[in-house]
Amino acid sequence: MHSIIKTSFAALAAASIAASAAHADAHQLSGDLVIFSDMSNPAPRAVMEGMVERFGEMHPDLNIELTVIDREAYKTQIRNFLTANSPDVANWYAANRMLPYVEAGLFEDISDVWDGQISEELASTKGALTIGDAQYGVPYTYYQWGVYYRKDIFDEYGLSEPTTWEEELANCQTLLDNGVKCYTIGTKFLWTAGGWFDYLNMRTNGYDFHAALTNGEESWTSDEVRATFANWQQLIDMGAFIDDHQTYSWQEALPFMVNGDAASYLMGNFAVAPMREAGLSDEQIDFYQFPEITAGIPMGEDAPTDTFHIPTNATNKENAREFLKFVVSADNQTLINNGENLGQLPVNALSSVDDDKFLNEGFDMLSNNAQGGIAQFFDRDAPAEMAAVAMEGFQEFMVIPGNLEDILERLEAAREDIY
Amino acid sequence: MTMSPAVSTDPASAKRSWYKRNEIALTPWLFLAPGVLFFLFYVIMPIYQSFGLSLYDWNGLGDVRTNGEYVGLENYNKLFGLNGERADRNFQTSLWNNLKWLILYLLAIPGGLFIALFLNQTVRGIRLYKSLFFFPFVISQVVVGLVFSWFYLPNEGLLNTMIGWFGFDSVNILGDPTLATYGIIAAGLWPQTAYCMILYLTGLNAVDPEQVEAARLDGAKGWKMLWYVIIPQLKPATFIAFVVTIIGALRSFDLVSIMTGGGPFGSTRVLSYYVFEKSLSERGLQYGYAAAVAVVLFLIMLVFISYFLWSMYQDEKGARG
Numbered sequence A: 001m002h003s004i005i006k007t008s009f010a011a012l013a014a015a016s017i018a019a020s021a022a023h024a025d026a027h028q029l030s031g032d033l034v035i036f037s038d039m040s041n042p043a044p045r046a047v048m049e050g051m052v053e054r055f056g057e058m059h060p061d062l063n064i065e066l067t068v069i070d071r072e073a074y075k076t077q078i079r080n081f082l083t084a085n086s087p088d089v090a091n092w093y094a095a096n097r098m099l100p101y102v103e104a105g106l107f108e109d110i111s112d113v114w115d116g117q118i119s120e121e122l123a124s125t126k127g128a129l130t131i132g133d134a135q136y137g138v139p140y141t142y143y144q145w146g147v148y149y150r151k152d153i154f155d156e157y158g159l160s161e162p163t164t165w166e167e168e169l170a171n172c173q174t175l176l177d178n179g180v181k182c183y184t185i186g187t188k189f190l191w192t193a194g195g196w197f198d199y200l201n202m203r204t205n206g207y208d209f210h211a212a213l214t215n216g217e218e219s220w221t222s223d224e225v226r227a228t229f230a231n232w233q234q235l236i237d238m239g240a241f242i243d244d245h246q247t248y249s250w251q252e253a254l255p256f257m258v259n260g261d262a263a264s265y266l267m268g269n270f271a272v273a274p275m276r277e278a279g280l281s282d283e284q285i286d287f288y289q290f291p292e293i294t295a296g297i298p299m300g301e302d303a304p305t306d307t308f309h310i311p312t313n314a315t316n317k318e319n320a321r322e323f324l325k326f327v328v329s330a331d332n333q334t335l336i337n338n339g340e341n342l343g344q345l346p347v348n349a350l351s352s353v354d355d356d357k358f359l360n361e362g363f364d365m366l367s368n369n370a371q372g373g374i375a376q377f378f379d380r381d382a383p384a385e386m387a388a389v390a391m392e393g394f395q396e397f398m399v400i401p402g403n404l405e406d407i408l409e410r411l412e413a414a415r416e417d418i419y
Numbered sequence B: 001m002t003m004s005p006a007v008s009t010d011p012a013s014a015k016r017s018w019y020k021r022n023e024i025a026l027t028p029w030l031f032l033a034p035g036v037l038f039f040l041f042y043v044i045m046p047i048y049q050s051f052g053l054s055l056y057d058w059n060g061l062g063d064v065r066t067n068g069e070y071v072g073l074e075n076y077n078k079l080f081g082l083n084g085e086r087a088d089r090n091f092q093t094s095l096w097n098n099l100k101w102l103i104l105y106l107l108a109i110p111g112g113l114f115i116a117l118f119l120n121q122t123v124r125g126i127r128l129y130k131s132l133f134f135f136p137f138v139i140s141q142v143v144v145g146l147v148f149s150w151f152y153l154p155n156e157g158l159l160n161t162m163i164g165w166f167g168f169d170s171v172n173i174l175g176d177p178t179l180a181t182y183g184i185i186a187a188g189l190w191p192q193t194a195y196c197m198i199l200y201l202t203g204l205n206a207v208d209p210e211q212v213e214a215a216r217l218d219g220a221k222g223w224k225m226l227w228y229v230i231i232p233q234l235k236p237a238t239f240i241a242f243v244v245t246i247i248g249a250l251r252s253f254d255l256v257s258i259m260t261g262g263g264p265f266g267s268t269r270v271l272s273y274y275v276f277e278k279s280l281s282e283r284g285l286q287y288g289y290a291a292a293v294a295v296v297l298f299l300i301m302l303v304f305i306s307y308f309l310w311s312m313y314q315d316e317k318g319a320r321g
Helices: A002-027 A042-058 A071-083 A095-103 A117-121 A123-129 A151-156 A165-177 A191-205 A207-214 A223-238 A254-258 A269-277 A317-328 A330-336 A357-368 A384-399 A401-418 B023-053 B074-080 B089-105 B108-119 B126-138 B141-152 B158-165 B180-205 B209-217 B222-233 B235-250 B254-259 B271-279 B287-320
Strands: A031-037 A062-068 A089-093 A138-142 A145-150 A181-183 A262-268 A285-288 A300-302 A305-309 A373-375
Touching: A031 A042, A031 A071, A031 A317, A042 A062, A042 A317, A042 A330, A071 A089, A089 A095, A089 A317, A095 A305, A095 A384, A117 A123, A117 A317, A123 A138, A123 A305, A123 A373, A138 A317, A138 A330, A145 A151, A145 A191, A145 A269, A145 A300, A145 A357, A151 A285, A165 A181, A165 A223, A181 A223, A191 A207, A191 A223, A191 A262, A191 A300, A191 A384, A207 A373, A223 A384, A223 A401, A254 A262, A254 A269, A262 A269, A269 A285, A269 A357, A285 A357, A305 A317, A317 A330, A384 A401, B023 B287, B074 B287, B089 B180, B089 B235, B089 B271, B089 B287, B108 B126, B108 B180, B108 B222, B108 B235, B126 B180, B141 B158, B141 B180, B141 B254, B180 B235, B180 B254, B209 B222, B222 B235, B235 B287, B254 B271, B271 B287
Parallel strands: A031 A062, A031 A089, A181 A262, A300 A373
Antiparallel strands: A089 A305, A138 A305, A145 A262, A145 A285
16 A cells, blocks of 8 residues: 555656746745754755755745754754844754743744645644644654664574564573674663663553653653563663673664674664665665564654754744745655655655665554654653753663662652753 | 154143053053953853853743743752752762862872973983873863773773783773773873973973082982972972862863763763753753852862962062062
8 A cells, every 4th residue: 555655656756846846936935045954964964955956946036045054063053043143944853852942932833834734744743843732843854763683693593573572582582692692782872772761661651651751740760660671671681782882872882783793773764874884785684663562552663853943033934934845845855855865754644755675664664553652752752851861860770770769769859850 | 654753843742641641550451451351251251140140040042031030049959959959969979070080180290290300301302202291281182082982992992902911801991980080080181291291391490400419419319309309499380280280170071071971871970061961962951050050160169269379479479578
């Protein structure tokens, strides 16, 4: 079913890209449009520049000024430029990551952009961009998380993709018996441990509990959270994770998988590109959905969404709105997310997914097997302060599991302060 | 256009202008003015602003008067656990680590002195050796941090290769919450020792050879010579070395940021890094709280700075008297 839609829309997309210039004549824009972007890595940068170029061709009288800022530096600069020197369009992230800016009145309410057709096309992420009853941004890409593993190693020891926790543990034991670590991970920058917590908690207690927990409505010292950590501890006690992971970044943890010292990696789809660059072929790497833990709980998935917003202090808001509509259009999303560009998933339901093994699996998983719900990611769902405290606790737990009681009490104290 | 003063018949020169009459008193202030203005604007004013901000609950977005909330001393209560608040353990860790830095960083002073004494001789190529020893101070702290974090790497790092020769197991210094801070301080000592060394090398140039000669005639040598003759003469160099080392220890930020980012699980935080974490970092957004930490750091520094200034003032007075 999906493949039929995908192929037919691929054809449609190709046609409509050609037609888009003609279509845009209906309302030519003029004046200025200032865009600040954090898409500074080579591929995203090319995508951003490409979008500006194509939007410029549609509106020849429009003077577009694009400033690309280093992705990490952007995270601190955004506070200054939203108040002092506001662009018309700015990149940011969905869910709680945008909440402080919305509360400070720095992001424009753009519910009008979401009116009508667009709301249906972008239904999957509407919740993540809604605060109160209004929408404050539009998505341009998202990507799945899951377990990327070395298929050749699994084959060598006669293992298959696990679907239950017992199978997962059995697989892991086999690997460990053969001197291979089950998982590589680098927790130096903490968020990777957040990914593990997201999945273990969503599988143990379900998406709804997880969402309530990150919203501060559930206690960190509850039995549910303890159950999650107990499952996590099973893996830690087995020695499933590589040693010294607190010293590595996520990139520094990749060689363990490339060299075959570890068999799998719970990561976002962005990890595929460096694995391929390191010489692993598509026959050697494969993907599976994080297995079920508590039977019968619908699967919840992490799929972080990157977004565009209009700052409240922008000067050319009409042009900015047109640009956002252009960004979310089905054909643009198809183009910018294909394998040659971002290599991620388009958000627009009418877009087609590029024919890439991992994108296909991810798209299929998020469309057909994520009935629980789609989470953004721990540090986007929880408020910044809570995320900082909690992810530090996760890292500590992974290194010194005996401190669990102390960690949970600390998190609970933080929860009472923050929410 | 130039006019020779000889032909000037300006009547004002007879009755001297206000500026001319006060020239001697004014000129120093005129020369100082740019520096004073910048100092007021970039140093004094931010200090007062930090004091002000530390009384607010503000996330750094928008204007503090509209988006912030005045909370009085609440931020300080949270820091120290007063008034029924839980004490901030991260703050306590940072404070302890700053103390470790302060004490261990002082090792740079004797270290620098002994390298300086060792290098204070005339051998072929001594300038090259001196520059090699001084080299770590010239390179950026970021580079020092990177080099040392590679040096410490578990398994692949040079340190672990070296202790492997003696049959010891691999240690992960930066990943061990009890060792990580010491590992960073050791990295910091490398450039700081070089700095102290250069201060002492210049100081040794000023040592009076006649006094050394006289001491030698009296039979002083070795440790006695060093302790009673050389070191007293190096007092100015020691004072400067002490000042820069204390300030350096309290400002330690770059190495922490590069080598561990405050981790593992916050065990290597120092106050300056905690300020950054709570305000400018990716998950900061607590400017008021960060300002309160900054105020505490400032007060600690103030103790030392006051002592230094007082001590310099005493010296000046002594010199004049």
